[in-house]
Amino acid sequence: MYAMIKVEGLTRVYGTFTAVDDVSFTAEAGKVTGFLGPNGAGKSTSMRIMVGLTNPTKGRATINGSLYADLPNPGRHVGVLLDASAQHDGRTGREVLTLAAMTMGLPTSRVDEMLELVSLTPSEAKRRIKNYSLGMKQRLGIAHALIGDPKVLILDEPANGLDPAGIRWMRGLLKEYADRGGTVLLSSHLLHEVEQIADELILIGNGRIVAEGTKDEILSSQGTVGQSLVTALDNEALTVALKAKGYSVEPIGTGMRVSAAPAEVGKAALEASVVLTDLRDGGAGLEDIFLQLTAETQREAIAPAHPEGASA
Amino acid sequence: MSAVSVAPSTPLPTATKVPFGRLVMVEWRKMTDTRAGRVMLMITGGLIALVAGIILLVTALSDMSALDASTWMSALSFPVSLLVPVLAIMIVTQEWGQRTHMVTFTLEPSRLKVVFAKLLAVFVLGIVTMAIAVGIGAIGTVAGAAIAGSDPSWNVTGEALAWTLATQILYLLMGFGFAMLLLNTPAALVIYYGYTLILEASVFSALYFIFDWAQDVFPWISMQVAMMPFIAGNEMQAAGVAVEDGALGIARLATSIALWVGLPLVLGTMRVLKSELK
Numbered sequence: 147m148y149a150m151i152k153v154e155g156l157t158r159v160y161g162t163f164t165a166v167d168d169v170s171f172t173a174e175a176g177k178v179t180g181f182l183g184p185n186g187a188g189k190s191t192s193m194r195i196m197v198g199l200t201n202p203t204k205g206r207a208t209i210n211g212s213l214y215a216d217l218p219n220p221g222r223h224v225g226v227l228l229d230a231s232a233q234h235d236g237r238t239g240r241e242v243l244t245l246a247a248m249t250m251g252l253p254t255s256r257v258d259e260m261l262e263l264v265s266l267t268p269s270e271a272k273r274r275i276k277n278y279s280l281g282m283k284q285r286l287g288i289a290h291a292l293i294g295d296p297k298v299l300i301l302d303e304p305a306n307g308l309d310p311a312g313i314r315w316m317r318g319l320l321k322e323y324a325d326r327g328g329t330v331l332l333s334s335h336l337l338h339e340v341e342q343i344a345d346e347l348i349l350i351g352n353g354r355i356v357a358e359g360t361k362d363e364i365l366s367s368q369g370t371v372g373q374s375l376v377t378a379l380d381n382e383a384l385t386v387a388l389k390a391k392g393y394s395v396e397p398i399g400t401g402m403r404v405s406a407a408p409a410e411v412g413k414a415a416l417e418a419s420v421v422l423t424d425l426r427d428g429g430a431g432l433e434d435i436f437l438q439l440t441a442e443t444q445r446e447a448i449a450p451a452h453p454e455g456a457s458a
Numbered sequence: 459m460s461a462v463s464v465a466p467s468t469p470l471p472t473a474t475k476v477p478f479g480r481l482v483m484v485e486w487r488k489m490t491d492t493r494a495g496r497v498m499l500m501i502t503g504g505l506i507a508l509v510a511g512i513i514l515l516v517t518a519l520s521d522m523s524a525l526d527a528s529t530w531m532s533a534l535s536f537p538v539s540l541l542v543p544v545l546a547i548m549i550v551t552q553e554w555g556q557r558t559h560m561v562t563f564t565l566e567p568s569r570l571k572v573v574f575a576k577l578l579a580v581f582v583l584g585i586v587t588m589a590i591a592v593g594i595g596a597i598g599t600v601a602g603a604a605i606a607g608s609d610p611s612w613n614v615t616g617e618a619l620a621w622t623l624a625t626q627i628l629y630l631l632m633g634f635g636f637a638m639l640l641l642n643t644p645a646a647l648v649i650y651y652g653y654t655l656i657l658e659a660s661v662f663s664a665l666y667f668i669f670d671w672a673q674d675v676f677p678w679i680s681m682q683v684a685m686m687p688f689i690a691g692n693e694m695q696a697a698g699v700a701v702e703d704g705a706l707g708i709a710r711l712a713t714s715i716a717l718w719v720g721l722p723l724v725l726g727t728m729r730v731l732k733s734e735l736k
Contacts, residue, residue: 190736198567199560199735215567222473226564232557236492245491249484249565252470259467290561294473295466323464 155205180344225291280307351440377401543633638726
């Protein structure tokens with residue numbers, strides 16, 4: 147295995163509060179791993195432990211087999227962005243990158259390369275961070291993480307503050323990075339941000355991993371396949387046909403929810419010669435699973451999943 | 459999608475441990491690349507120039523005889539002792555205040571190395587500033603004598619120079635220690651100025667001459683009182699005060715330094731090494 151992040155039994159306890167509870171996973175090379183959970187689920191604490199800013203109570207995290215603190219010139223191995231706002235307000239964007247390049251022993255040409263990569267113009271680079279928008283800080287943070295040409299990226303909420311075009315840009319950038327064999331671990335509390343870019347997902351709530359795998363793996367492991375939402379010109383005729391096949395049917399809005407996969411519903415409609423106007427998968431989407439699994443840590447009480455249009 | 463590739467256009471040098479010297483250079487740069495840092499340096503320089511200017515002006519306008527070199531040195535080291543420790547405080551506390559410590563310590567996980575790099579950078583700055591102050595003092599001695607029409611009085615001994623330098627370094631280390639202990643700019647400044655300007659300059663010296671017990675206790679807990687026998691032994695003798703510059707005097711000096719410089723440095727370093735950074 148090349149340049150992967152391995153987290154084993156990571157636990158961090160603060161007094162009586164367990165922020166990270168026995169978390170183990172592997173983020174593999176060539177893949178984008180999404181670390182997903184609501185605010186306060188333990189994502190940031192886990193990431194800080196990975197880069198040695200916080201000591202674990204138990205367990206350990208290694209980068210390609212060694213502890214972060216043992217990496218020679220770690221900026222050249224791991225690109226880290228934990229908080230884009232954690233930069234000195236009075237420094238310019240260029241100065242922040244110059245300090246990083248100096249520490250890592252890189253030529254200053256690398257600073258210009260990175261500014262160009264994240265589309266910060268020369269005049270923007272000369273401005274102090276104080277006058278940066280969160281999106282600009284985030285771009286600078288990504289430049290800072292990439293400047294040492296690391297093989298591993300650890301990014302905490304990197305899409306935070308980016309506009310939709312910026313999010314798309316970052317997605318492309320990280321995809322390219324992973325395709326070159328890099329390892330990317332990025333966290334988010336927003337599912338749709340991660341869903342489209344991550345090859346692997348790790349869902350965390352209350353400091354524990356509640357589900358992990360590819361999107362499809364998580365969906366099927368939660369047993370939410372075999373539900374459809376259907377609307378027909380003659381709903382009653384279709385209901386009769388479906389019930390005759392032993393499926394349960396429950397009216398919802400102008401249509402029905404059926405305990406069968408869309409293909410089965412389509413077949414039944416064909417046999418009963420009923421015209422369908424709408425037929426789609428009614429299984430719970432990733433978002434519902436995410437909310438259900440992490441319900442205990444949500445600040446707002448979550449109503450039981452009503453996945454109308456959840457797969458839209 | 460970006461047209462620019464993530465990959466470097468030219469291969470980067472291979473990754474080896476970050477050399478200590480490079481960390482010192484980076485810390486040096488951090489002291490001077492923000493407006494706050496530049497303003498502090500400018501104020502320090504400006505105050506030294508201002509004090510020198512006023513002394514020369516007064517010498518020129520009054521019938522006062524020219525100041526000797528040792529008076530020049532103590533006059534000009536005052537702005538240094540006032541401001542250079544602030545830089546020693548800021549080089550530490552600013553990282554926590556602006557939360558750049560997260561970046562600093564991910565690029566160099568050895569926190570002790572970073573602490574030493576900061577200390578060395580600000581130490582060099584202190585020496586350079588002191589050298590400038592002493593240099594301007596020498597120029598002032600000559601210029602003042604020329605204005606007053608007398609011969610310059612070079613009454614600074616090597617010993618006096620060493621004590622002045624040592625005092626400045628102790629104050630710098632003290633500021634640095636309190637900065638690491640408190641990790642907060644205002645708090646560290648209050649403690650530093652509270653000690654040097656209130657305790658040392660007013661409270662200790664006032665009480666020292668009033669109460670007998672103060673003369674027993676203060677040499678152990680006040681760096682300035684403990685240093686007096688070594689710096690101003692002759693004056694003390696002239697005033698009829700017992701001068702303890704033997705083993706007892708050295709023990710007192712060591713104790714006061716351990717209390718105000720050693721303890722904050724040790725406890726502060728421990729705090730920096732152990733604390734969670736977020």
